[in-house]
Amino acid sequence: xxxxxxxxSLWQRLFGSSVRAFGVVSVLLLISLAIAPxxxxxxxxxxxxxxxxxxxxxxxxxxxxxxxxxxxIQQIWLPELGVVDRCSTCHVGLxxxxxxxVATQPFRPHPVIPHKLDQFGCVVCHRGQGxxxxxxxxxxxxxxxxxxxxxAKYIESSCGQCHQGELTGxxxxxxxxxxxxxxxxxxxxxxxxxxxxxxxxxxxxxxxxHIADKTTRxxxxxxxxxxxxxxxxxxxxxxxxxxxxxxxxxxxxxANSTVLAGDTIALPQKAAADPTAGPSLYGASFCASCHAVxxxxxxxxxxxxxxxxxxxxxxxxxxWLQAWLRNPRGYDARTAMPHYRFDEQQVxxxxxxxxxxxDSDFLVTVHLEPATPEEIAHGKxxxxxxxxxxxxxxxxxxxxxxxxxxxxxxxxxxxxxxIFLPGMAHTLPDYISGKLRNPRAFASGLKMPKYSxxxxxxxxxxxxxxxxNERARTLxxxxxxxxxxxxxxxxxxxxxxxMHDLACFSCHRINGHGGDMAPDLTWEGSSVQRxxxxxxxxxxxxxxxxxxRRMPKFNLSNGEINELTDYILTVYQSPAIDRDSMPLSGYPxxxxxxxxxxxxxEYSCQACHILDxxxxxxxxxxxxxxxxxxxxxxxxxxxxxxxxxxRPGSIEPNRNMSDEDAxxxxxxxxxxxxxxxxxxxxx
Amino acid sequence: MTQRxxxxxxxxxxxxxxxxxxxxxxxxxxxxxxxxxxALASALVESSGSKQIAAAGMVLPQxxxxxxxxxxxxxVQGALVEMSGPAGVTFxxxxxxxxxxxxxxxxxxxxxxxxRYQIVARTRNKAQKPIEIELQEIALGYQETLGSQLxxxxxxxxxxxxxxxxxxxxxxxxxxxxHPFTDGNTLNQMSDADLTAIxxxxxxxxxxxxxxxxxxxxxxxxxxQALIAYIRAVSDPLYKSxxxxxxxxxxxxx
Numbered sequence: 007x008x009x010x011x012x013x014x015s016l017w018q019r020l021f022g023s024s025v026r027a028f029g030v031v032s033v034l035l036l037i038s039l040a041i042a043p044x045x046x047x048x049x050x051x052x053x054x055x056x057x058x059x060x061x062x063x064x065x066x067x068x069x070x071x072x073x074x075x076x077x078x079i080q081q082i083w084l085p086e087l088g089v090v091d092r093c094s095t096c097h098v099g100l101x102x103x104x105x106x107x108v109a110t111q112p113f114r115p116h117p118v119i120p121h122k123l124d125q126f127g128c129v130v131c132h133r134g135q136g137x138x139x140x141x142x143x144x145x146x147x148x149x150x151x152x153x154x155x156x157x158a159k160y161i162e163s164s165c166g167q168c169h170q171g172e173l174t175g176x177x178x179x180x181x182x183x184x185x186x187x188x189x190x191x192x193x194x195x196x197x198x199x200x201x202x203x204x205x206x207x208x209x210x211x212x213x214x215x216h217i218a219d220k221t222t223r224x225x226x227x228x229x230x231x232x233x234x235x236x237x238x239x240x241x242x243x244x245x246x247x248x249x250x251x252x253x254x255x256x257x258x259x260x261a262n263s264t265v266l267a268g269d270t271i272a273l274p275q276k277a278a279a280d281p282t283a284g285p286s287l288y289g290a291s292f293c294a295s296c297h298a299v300x301x302x303x304x305x306x307x308x309x310x311x312x313x314x315x316x317x318x319x320x321x322x323x324x325x326w327l328q329a330w331l332r333n334p335r336g337y338d339a340r341t342a343m344p345h346y347r348f349d350e351q352q353v354x355x356x357x358x359x360x361x362x363x364x365d366s367d368f369l370v371t372v373h374l375e376p377a378t379p380e381e382i383a384h385g386k387x388x389x390x391x392x393x394x395x396x397x398x399x400x401x402x403x404x405x406x407x408x409x410x411x412x413x414x415x416x417x418x419x420x421x422x423x424x425i426f427l428p429g430m431a432h433t434l435p436d437y438i439s440g441k442l443r444n445p446r447a448f449a450s451g452l453k454m455p456k457y458s459x460x461x462x463x464x465x466x467x468x469x470x471x472x473x474x475n476e477r478a479r480t481l482x483x484x485x486x487x488x489x490x491x492x493x494x495x496x497x498x499x500x501x502x503x504x505m506h507d508l509a510c511f512s513c514h515r516i517n518g519h520g521g522d523m524a525p526d527l528t529w530e531g532s533s534v535q536r537x538x539x540x541x542x543x544x545x546x547x548x549x550x551x552x553x554x555r556r557m558p559k560f561n562l563s564n565g566e567i568n569e570l571t572d573y574i575l576t577v578y579q580s581p582a583i584d585r586d587s588m589p590l591s592g593y594p595x596x597x598x599x600x601x602x603x604x605x606x607x608e609y610s611c612q613a614c615h616i617l618d619x620x621x622x623x624x625x626x627x628x629x630x631x632x633x634x635x636x637x638x639x640x641x642x643x644x645x646x647x648x649x650x651x652x653r654p655g656s657i658e659p660n661r662n663m664s665d666e667d668a669x670x671x672x673x674x675x676x677x678x679x680x681x682x683x684x685x686x687x688x689x
Numbered sequence: 690m691t692q693r694x695x696x697x698x699x700x701x702x703x704x705x706x707x708x709x710x711x712x713x714x715x716x717x718x719x720x721x722x723x724x725x726x727x728a729l730a731s732a733l734v735e736s737s738g739s740k741q742i743a744a745a746g747m748v749l750p751q752x753x754x755x756x757x758x759x760x761x762x763x764x765v766q767g768a769l770v771e772m773s774g775p776a777g778v779t780f781x782x783x784x785x786x787x788x789x790x791x792x793x794x795x796x797x798x799x800x801x802x803x804x805r806y807q808i809v810a811r812t813r814n815k816a817q818k819p820i821e822i823e824l825q826e827i828a829l830g831y832q833e834t835l836g837s838q839l840x841x842x843x844x845x846x847x848x849x850x851x852x853x854x855x856x857x858x859x860x861x862x863x864x865x866x867x868h869p870f871t872d873g874n875t876l877n878q879m880s881d882a883d884l885t886a887i888x889x890x891x892x893x894x895x896x897x898x899x900x901x902x903x904x905x906x907x908x909x910x911x912x913x914q915a916l917i918a919y920i921r922a923v924s925d926p927l928y929k930s931x932x933x934x935x936x937x938x939x940x941x942x943x
Contacts, residue, residue: 106930109802117803117830118918120911158746158777158801175835175915178744307854461748461796613847613863613900623862626846650907657843660906 050140051079054096058113067104074102079139082127086482089127091136093144097128120175130477131164132156147433152421156472159465160435163417166473168481170199171489182470184208185463189241193396194410200479200486209241210340213399218263219337220326224372226256234458236321236368237314239298239306243455246446251388257377258385262401268329268336284359287352295523295555296342296512299363309523309555311342311512319364327357335507344509347561392453410454417475425449439468493518501573508560516578523555526653531578532585533641533652536571538632543567580644580652588639593673601674604667614658617678627658632680643672723784727767729815730757736792739824742923744834746777746801749826754794755810757787764791774808777801803830805927829922836919839912840870843904865898873924884917 055077062071082091097112099105100123105115129136134155138144147154162179172180192207199205230252233242298308300316331353334343393409424437425448442464445454495517497505511520514527544567546557605611614626646668649658738753757768770793771784777800787793799806806826811819829837848867850860868875883895889905892898921928
């Protein structure tokens with residue numbers, strides 16, 4: 007009885023009488039049943055949808071917005087892309103242009119992009135977890151999900167998933183790709199493209215087979231220790247070698263180098279009588295179009311096609327430099343440097359000028375004892391270990407295969423596979439940019455060298471690397487936009503050899519092959535007159551007054567000039583232009599006068615072109631003072647009708663000109679024969 | 690007694706649901722400890738870095754530099770400058786002491802949305818009152834970035850009076866001077882339709898100089914819209930959209 011009483015009291019203490027207990031249990035059951043609907047009712051997305059409805063109620067266009075609004079969970083489902091996106095459940099106003107003034111999320115309309123949301127969804131570009139319906143799960147990485155939202159600064163990486171080539175409107179991605187391909191990354195890391203090909207590097211590091219002809223061991227040592235100390239613009243990264251390692255590698259490279267005939271013949275060093283001869287030859291040869299030199303203010307002035315020459319006198323041996331200036335192709339058959347036909351005096355003048363470009367402090371501290379066989383052997387081992395042959399040709403050492411991890415899918419590497427530095431946010435972009443900043447910090451014994459990228463460059467490279475991801479590799483090929491395949495065009499015959507020797511393609515593009523510093527010459531044969539082209543090759547003068555980079559004078563022989571002229575005029579002909587369809591002169595004066603008026607009034611060509619150097623000042627297009635003796639009439643006519651049809655990407659606007667206006671303008675322009683050429687002829 | 694039990698159950702349920710709701714809203718708050726000021730300033734001025742243009746989410750090309758001055762207008766070393774801005778804007782560093790010339794330099798990354806960002810630099814004067822200056826920066830979205838690329842290629846050589854080493858301006862050569870795109874006082878008066886007309890059909894379309902050629906046969910409609918978006922984005926003072934204009938055939942943008 008006593009125990010009963012005790013039980014009863016415990017029971018009673020907990021639940022009271024059985025009737026009351028039944029009531030309590032029922033209430034508990036009801037409450038537990040209510041949890042699910044309550045969670046649904048209080049869910050975040052309902053909260054946002056209510057907020058949205060409240061917001062639009064006060065706006066002028068409330069009725070339209072209300073009509074567009076659909077409540078409940080919204081979903082974009084794109085099976086072929088693997089997209090299940092519920093983002094528009096909370097981001098209700100994505101398509102509402104009228105909400106442009108709304109600054110609070112999640113109600114801002116999406117900014118204008120070239121794609122439709124319904125066709126691509128959200129996570130294709132923004133990453134994140136599209137199927138989630140809470141803020142936390144959709145945007146951040148949680149225990150169950152791994153894919154956080156991509157920070158805005160890397161958003162262009164998403165364009166790169168489908169667009170494999172250069173893309174207008176995505177400068178960050180383009181820059182990142184340019185850096186990846188141009189700074190040696192692809193020599194060690196393989197990147198396979200979705201179409202089965204491999205991404206090709208655009209840089210061509212020099213061969214080291216004859217390095218001892220070119221430079222001293224001391225310079226190699228200093229360069230290995232810190233390439234940027236020699237040239238701020240150097241693209242060679244810093245391998246952080248110890249003094250002993252740099253000593254041994256320099257010893258090996260010198261010992262391994264073979265001598266090239268011709269590199270060691272010294273010319274008599276006739277001192278140039280005129281101290282301005284060197285600088286003026288450097289200027290007249292337009293060396294600065296490709297090579298930069300640091301000026302007194304520390305700024306680099308000049309192009310970046312060739313290496314910086316600020317301290318070139320500390321680097322090269324005089325005999326090698328003279329041989330190089332005489333004909334660079336003897337040392338490096340692939341070089342982008344043209345073969346100037348300098349005479350002996352010019353070679354001496356120019357080499358003396360360049361050798362004077364030294365920094366007296368540069369090699370002062372480098373003193374190397376003669377190398378021992380052990381040091382050379384150790385140097386060779388280091389050269390193999392650090393994969394130097396991935397970039398440089400070195401006699402007796404093969405280019406290593408798969409030297410560094412493949413990067414084809416780096417943009418979707420799983421977080422648990424990554425090692426993070428202390429204090430670093432645990433996201434893939436932070437890992438990639440951290441690695442680019444300081445590659446050796448992530449473990450001991452790593453070999454990746456340290457680059458001296460700026461922060462914007464690191465952001466750009468990270469953007470390009472994030473585009474190399476699983477989605478990019480698994481997209482249906484029909485959705486990808488392949489890069490324009492690289493043209494393998496090579497000119498043929500003797501003229502072809504000459505063009506190769508003069509490195510025309512370092513600056514000019516023909517049939518999709520070549521640089522973009524100078525005009526595209528694909529249709530040059532339809533464009534210019536023979537006499538003008540011959541004069542120009544003999545003595546190139548600039549056509550565009552505002553240009554700093556100009557065509558250099560190569561000192562070509564008459565035979566070479568005729569060879570090139572014949573080839574250009576015969577081969578580089580546009581099928582759309584019949585050169586003989588319009589005469590070079592003899593147009594009726596009425597038509598010429600009509601053309602003059604159109605030139606100066608309706609079309610106001612003087613805004614960009616100089617026709618009369620006394621009155622016109624336009625700096626943008628080529629000078630037209632002698633256009634009548636430079637261009638063919640048929641070319642001028644076709645150009646006026648559609649400039650982009652002849653040179654895609656030309657900035658001259660298409661004026662949608664009538665045939666009659668184009669004929670009159672052509673007639674007028676063809677009367678502009680200039681005076682310079684006539685005098686030259688008479689001489 | 691019953692009521693008491695009910696109350697406890699209800700409280701529990703309420704707490705549970707509050708907890709469930711709370712998880713989604715929790716945000717970790719982080720603040721960077723500020724160094725202690727060794728001096729106080731009486732004025733804060735901008736040295737450089739406002740009105741820069743960068744893509745949304747990116748670091749501005751140049752750092753922002755502000756200077757703390759004393760009553761005579763000389764730089765004050767050791768004044769504490771703190772930066773703040775709208776959500777998404779980050780500063781590196783977010784605060785610090787001014788250097789020997791009174792300047793504080795910070796690198797700014799803008800938020801992920803295109804538009805104007807107002808950032809604030811703050812220091813304290815001798816009365817411990819905060820002194821603030823506001824600086825505006827411009828973030829470009831996709832459309833404005835595309836417009837800025839087109840501007841570089843087609844427009845800037847005439848419309849930007851500044852010459853650089855690689856791009857000599859044609860501005861001075863023109864008899865009728867074009868308006869720089871930052872000239873909001875003029876360009877904000879022109880509607881999108883006006884701008885479209887002058888870009889597509891040239892100056893004469895609005896009774897202006899024929900030195901401005903038509904680009905309607907060179908640029909696509911999308912490109913012209915992008916260019917206008919860029920012009921609006923960089924305009925100073927800020928361009929205020931007239932709001933949605935209802936017209937026939939207004940296409941939804943997405």
